[in-house]
Amino acid sequence: MTAAGRVAVLGIRHHGPGSARSVLAELDRVKPAVILIEGPADADPALVADPAMRPPVALLAYAADAPRLSAFWPFAVFSPEWQALAWAAGHDVPARFCDLPASMVLARQASSEGAESEDTASKDRGSEGTDNEDSDNEDDADDPGQAEAVREDPIAALAGAAGYDDPERWWDDVIESRLDGQPPFAALTEAMTELRTRQPPWPPARQRDEDRREAHMRQVLRAALKQTDGTVAVVCGAWHAPALSGKLPAASADAAVLRGARRRKTALTWVPWTHSRLAAASGYGAGITSPGWYHHLFTAPDHPVARWLTQVAGVLRARDLPASPADVIEAVRLAEALAALRGRPLAGLAEVSEATRAVLCHGDEVAAGFVTADLVVGERLGAVPDDAGLVPLEADLRAQARTLRLKIDPLERSLTLDLRKDTDRGRSALLHRLAILGIDWGTATEDTVQSTGTFRETWALRWRPELAVAIIDAAQWGTTVAAAAAARVTDGAVTASELPAVTAAVEGVLLADLPGALPAVLAALGEKAARDRDVGRLMAALPALVRALRYGDVRGTDTGALAEVAGALIVRICAGLPAAVSSLADDAAAAMRARLDAVHAAVGLYAQTAGETGRDRWLAVLAGLARRRDLHGLLAGRVTRILVDSQALSQDEAAGRFAAHLSVGPTAADKAAWAEGFLAGSGLLLVHDRDLLAVLDDWVAGLPDQDFLDVLPLLRRTFAGFSAGERANLGTAVRHLSTAAPAVRAAEPADEQRAAAVLQTVAAILRGAR
Numbered sequence: 063m064t065a066a067g068r069v070a071v072l073g074i075r076h077h078g079p080g081s082a083r084s085v086l087a088e089l090d091r092v093k094p095a096v097i098l099i100e101g102p103a104d105a106d107p108a109l110v111a112d113p114a115m116r117p118p119v120a121l122l123a124y125a126a127d128a129p130r131l132s133a134f135w136p137f138a139v140f141s142p143e144w145q146a147l148a149w150a151a152g153h154d155v156p157a158r159f160c161d162l163p164a165s166m167v168l169a170r171q172a173s174s175e176g177a178e179s180e181d182t183a184s185k186d187r188g189s190e191g192t193d194n195e196d197s198d199n200e201d202d203a204d205d206p207g208q209a210e211a212v213r214e215d216p217i218a219a220l221a222g223a224a225g226y227d228d229p230e231r232w233w234d235d236v237i238e239s240r241l242d243g244q245p246p247f248a249a250l251t252e253a254m255t256e257l258r259t260r261q262p263p264w265p266p267a268r269q270r271d272e273d274r275r276e277a278h279m280r281q282v283l284r285a286a287l288k289q290t291d292g293t294v295a296v297v298c299g300a301w302h303a304p305a306l307s308g309k310l311p312a313a314s315a316d317a318a319v320l321r322g323a324r325r326r327k328t329a330l331t332w333v334p335w336t337h338s339r340l341a342a343a344s345g346y347g348a349g350i351t352s353p354g355w356y357h358h359l360f361t362a363p364d365h366p367v368a369r370w371l372t373q374v375a376g377v378l379r380a381r382d383l384p385a386s387p388a389d390v391i392e393a394v395r396l397a398e399a400l401a402a403l404r405g406r407p408l409a410g411l412a413e414v415s416e417a418t419r420a421v422l423c424h425g426d427e428v429a430a431g432f433v434t435a436d437l438v439v440g441e442r443l444g445a446v447p448d449d450a451g452l453v454p455l456e457a458d459l460r461a462q463a464r465t466l467r468l469k470i471d472p473l474e475r476s477l478t479l480d481l482r483k484d485t486d487r488g489r490s491a492l493l494h495r496l497a498i499l500g501i502d503w504g505t506a507t508e509d510t511v512q513s514t515g516t517f518r519e520t521w522a523l524r525w526r527p528e529l530a531v532a533i534i535d536a537a538q539w540g541t542t543v544a545a546a547a548a549a550r551v552t553d554g555a556v557t558a559s560e561l562p563a564v565t566a567a568v569e570g571v572l573l574a575d576l577p578g579a580l581p582a583v584l585a586a587l588g589e590k591a592a593r594d595r596d597v598g599r600l601m602a603a604l605p606a607l608v609r610a611l612r613y614g615d616v617r618g619t620d621t622g623a624l625a626e627v628a629g630a631l632i633v634r635i636c637a638g639l640p641a642a643v644s645s646l647a648d649d650a651a652a653a654m655r656a657r658l659d660a661v662h663a664a665v666g667l668y669a670q671t672a673g674e675t676g677r678d679r680w681l682a683v684l685a686g687l688a689r690r691r692d693l694h695g696l697l698a699g700r701v702t703r704i705l706v707d708s709q710a711l712s713q714d715e716a717a718g719r720f721a722a723h724l725s726v727g728p729t730a731a732d733k734a735a736w737a738e739g740f741l742a743g744s745g746l747l748l749v750h751d752r753d754l755l756a757v758l759d760d761w762v763a764g765l766p767d768q769d770f771l772d773v774l775p776l777l778r779r780t781f782a783g784f785s786a787g788e789r790a791n792l793g794t795a796v797r798h799l800s801t802a803a804p805a806v807r808a809a810e811p812a813d814e815q816r817a818a819a820v821l822q823t824v825a826a827i828l829r830g831a832r
Contacts, residue, residue: 068287068291068292068293068294069283069287069293069294069296069306069307070088070092070094070247070293070294070295070296071247071251071295071296071298071303071306071307072084072085072088072089072142072146072245072247072295072296072297072298072303073247073250073251073254073298073299073300073301073302073303074142074143074297074298074299074300075142075233075299075300076141076142076143076299077136077138077140077141077340077350077353077356078140078141078142078233078350078356079140079356079357079359079360080359081142082140082141082142082144082145082360083360083363084142084245084246084247085142085145085146085149085297086145086149087245088245088247088295089146089149089295091245092293092295093153093293094155094292094293094294094295095155095156095290095291095292095293095294096155096156096157096158096286096289096290096292096294096295097146097147097149097150097155097156097157097158097294097295097296097297098157098158098159098160098279098282098283098286098294098295098296098297098298099143099146099147099157099158099159099160099296099297099298100143100159100160100161100279100297100298100299100302101121101135101143101159101160101161102121102123102135102159102161102162102163102164102167102330103158103159103160103161103162103163103278103282104159104163104164104165104328104330105121105123105135105159105164105330106330107147107150107157107158107159109332109446109447109450110144110147110148110151111148111151111152112447112450114445114446114447114448115332115445115446115447115450116444116445117137117138117139117141117144117335117444118136118137118138118139118334118335118336118337118339118340118442118443118444119136119137119332119333119334119335119444119445119446120134120135120136120137120332120333120334120335120527121134121135121137121164121330121331121332122134122330122331122332122333122530122531122534123135123164123167123168123328123329123330124168124328124329124531124534125168125172125326125327125328126327126328126329127327128172129531129534129535129537129538130531130535131168131171131172131326132168132531132534133164133167133168133171134333134335134527136335136339136340137335138335138337138340138353138356138357139357139360139361140356140357140359140360140361142297143297146295146297158282158286160278160279160282160283160296160298161275161278161279161298162274162275162278162323163278163325163328164328164330165325165326165327165328166274166323166324166325168326168328169323169324169325169326170271170324172326173324219257220232220253220257221233224236231406231410231412235406235407235410247303250300250303251300251303251304251307254300254301254303254304255304255307258301258304273319274319274320274323275302276302276305276306277315277316277317277319277320278316278320279296279298279302279305279306280305280306280310280311280313280316281313281316281317281320283296283306283310284310284313331450331452331453331530332446332450333446333450333527333530334443334444334445334446334527334530335443335444335527336441336442336443336444336472336526336527337353337354337357337439337440337441337442338353338439338440338441338472339526339527339528340353352411352438352439353439353440354436354437354438354439354440354442355370355411355437355438357440357442358370358373358437366408367394367397367398367408367409367413367414368390368394370414370437371390371393371394371397371414371417371418371422372390373437374390374393374414374418374422374433374437375387375389375390375422377432377433377436377437378422378423378429378432378433381429381432383423383429383432385422389421389422390422392421393414393417393418393420393421393422394417396416396417396420396421397409397413397414397416397417398413400413400416400417401413411438415430415433415434415438418430418433441472441473442472443470443471443472443525448460453533453534453537454537454541454542455533455536455537455540455541455542455543455546456530456533456534456537458541458542458543459492459496459501459533459543462488462492462543463492465488466485466488466489466492467485468489468492468523470525471523471524471525472524472525472526473524474522474523474524475522475523475524476507476520476521476522476523477489477504477520477521477522477523478518478519478520478521479518479519479520479521480517480518481517481518481519482517486519487575490519490573491573491574491575492543493506493521494570494573494574494575495543495544495546495547495574495576496543496547497570497574498547498550498551498570498574499532499536499539499543499546499547499550500532500535500536501529501532501533501536502529502532503523503524503525503529504521504522504523505521505522506519506520506521507520507521507522536550539553544576547574547576547579548571548576548578548579549579551567551570551571551574551576551579551583552567552579552582552583554567555567555568555582555583555586555587556582556586558586558590560590560594560599561587561590561591561594561599561600561602561603562599562602562603562606564583564586564587564590564591564603565587565603565604565606565607565610566606567583567586567587568580568583568584568587568606568607568610568624569606569607569609569610571583571610572610584624584627587607587627588627591603591627591630591631595638597634597635597638597639597641597642598642598653598654598657600631600634600635600638601635601639601657601658601660601661602657602660603631604628604631604632604635604660604661604664604665605660605661605663605664607624607627607628607631607664608628608664608665608667608668608671609664609667610624611624611625611628611667611668611671625668625671628668629668629676632665632668632676632679632680633676633679635661635680636676636679636680636682636683639683639687640683640686640687642654643687643693643694643697644692645692646694646697648694648696648735651694651696651697651735652696654694654697655696655697655700655739655742658697658700658701658704659700659704661680662680662704662708665677665680681705681708681710684701684704684705684710685705685710685711687701688701688702688705688711688719694735695723695732695733695734695735695736695739696735696736696738696739697739698723698736698739699723699735699736699737699738699739699740699741700739700740700742701739702716702719702720702739702740703716703739703740703741703742713754714753716740716754717753717754717757720737720740720754720757720758721757723736723737724736724737724757724758724761725761729769729772730765730769730770730772730773731772731773731776733761733773734772734773734776734777735776737758737776737777737780738776738777738779738780741780741781742780742783748792748795749788749791749792749795752795752798752799755792755795755796755799756799759796759799762777
């Protein structure tokens with residue numbers, strides 16, 4: 063038998079359940095001695111046989127000296143390549159990958175302009191013509207005409223020849239929904255051969271890459287034919303099938319094509335993957351629109367429509383939506399009737415989706431959206447064995463997650479922590495350490511940010527496959543999460559060019575419970591704080607530093623050195639602020655207003671924590687600024703409001719200043735800026751001070767038409783920041799301004815007994831919040 067007669071080329075579509083079933087049937091028929099599978103030739107598929115390996119999973123290749131330079135090769139249970147690997151393991155048949163090694167892929171990726179670090183190799187699959195994806199090479203757009211369309215989407219050309227206007231529907235009917243077990247490989251290879259003859263030349267760089275891929279596959283195929291007298295099966299994208307079928311060209315020609323290809327030192331491992339990352343919407347080049355549906359087609363070949371719609375009913379019931387058995391039966395009948403009307407061999411996703419929307423969801427698009435998210439796309443997380451080449455850092459992370467009972471889950475869930483409990487305190491430290499390392503498994507919610515210094519934290523947890531790259535990238539800092547986080551935060555503090563970055567590092571050290579890193583970070587803080595003279599940077603640095611003081615108080619950390627640095631920063635800010643607020647443009651004034659608010663809050667927190675009198679110094683400086691006439695209106699109004707809220711200025715004085723600033727000034731916009739600064743954030747002052755409201759109302763009512771149009775956007779922005787209740791109360795108060803004063807009822811005598819009960823409740827709430 064000739065070498066060509068011993069080769070069985072199985073051209074497939076990546077992640078296709080019909081292709082997977084056809085591959086299994088053909089392997090059972092051919093009984094090959096060796097199986098070659100499209101994938102990086104330097105990867106080892108041996109772990110596929112491990113029972114702990116559960117797809118979806120992905121091969122991850124990364125540059126040893128730059129882990130962020132990486133590529134993924136994902137596999138689902140319905141991927142033909144995965145089923146071929148599983149068949150080989152179950153029949154004790156050697157299997158190996160035959161595509162370009164990952165070392166070449168990453169070298170090519172590093173040299174490409176604008177190359178992205180995420181699943182570039184996977185995107186190569188999208189250009190094979192069996193994935194119905196556009197090419198990722200912009201130069202392809204220069205080739206006009208029908209020939210270009212064939213190259214870009216050969217499946218569309220085949221579908222059009224069969225009378226289909228939808229390539230996905232054609233592929234689904236002919237391949238994915240096939241249940242007869244008849245292999246389509248010879249017909250697909252013949253069709254692809256015809257299409258390749260009509261393909262125009264690729265751009266030079268792309269053509270070189272394609273030629274090298276197919277040359278390498280043939281080299282591996284030749285080596286396999288020499289090692290066995292039996293049949294060699296090749297599982298590859300259908301577009302490559304003609305290049306591997308029939309008589310192979312001379313080996314010297316392929317060697318010449320591969321000569322000069324660069325390589326890069328590369329490491330490979332297996333990582334868990336998810337169905338959502340297989341979806342085309344995720345940006346994956348070989349993505350599919352419905353991984354959950356394809357998983358169902360492969361795992362439930364008998365009565366797939368009835369089984370699917372039963373799962374749909376379960377999804378709806380889980381969300382307290384009605385879905386009766388009668389509805390399921392009616393939906394099955396409708397889906398099958400639609401398929402018959404459209405001449406389809408089996409109801410596909412389009413038919414079951416229409417039946418779901420019409421019968422089970424009663425036309426409700428929101429309910430149909432639940433089905434799409436939970437079933438059509440789905441969220442299934444794979445698993446790999448513990449010895450699957452894990453870097454020590456990931457092994458430590460997973461061990462700590464098990465100890466702390468933190469489940470690695472692709473679905474987002476909320477986690478509320480009570481830092482008075484040992485387990486929750488350990489969870490908090492782990493999540494903060496991971497945040498330092500750039501492994502954003504957990505994200506602190508806004509509620510956590512606002513509850514600074516309390517015993518409560520709230521996190522949103524969601525594990526994403528690409529975190530595997532972040533873990534490998536962070537492994538350069540240490541072999542355990544604690545050691546790596548300490549090294550990373552110390553390096554960040556020492557090498558930081560600006561003071562705010564150092565104070566953020568101090569905060570991170572205390573949040574992540576890294577006492578060993580505190581001395582070095584504090585030394586960097588003291589050095590940079592002493593040298594930094596920019597008031598804006600000092601103001602930006604103070605809030606994080608004071609928050610760190612409060613965190614230390616909550617967690618029992620000695621923060622005496624922090625208190626000294628914070629006190630010194632407050633003194634320097636107070637000394638430099640008058641000069642820093644002079645002659646500011648609108649944008650600079652807006653940025654300075656935000657800093658003023660942050661520093662004012664920090665000074666108040668510092669006074670509570672450290673028992674210092676920096677607050678008096680700060681308020682004195684603000685009082686001096688409020689008397690200046692060269693201050694930007696936005697800042698002047700804000701300073702006045704801070705003084706009122708701090709009870710350093712009475713409401714009568716505030717109303718007088720408000721009236722004065724609205725009555726004089728160069729332009730209406732300047733007056734509106736003062737009002738915005740004074741009112742921004744809360745409308746309670748206007749609600750309770752009718753004199754102040756009357757001043758604002760009279761000013762707005764007296765504006766000329768053009769001035770009113772000029773200031774309206776500023777006023778809308780100001781009032782949009784008020785809560786709905788505040789705006790409603792302001793509307794009521796304004797209506798009363800134009801009428802007689804509302805009747806005042808005589809005050810009822812106070813019930814001291816009832817008041818005492820209220821005070822006890824308030825006291826209990828305050829004690830619990832501390």
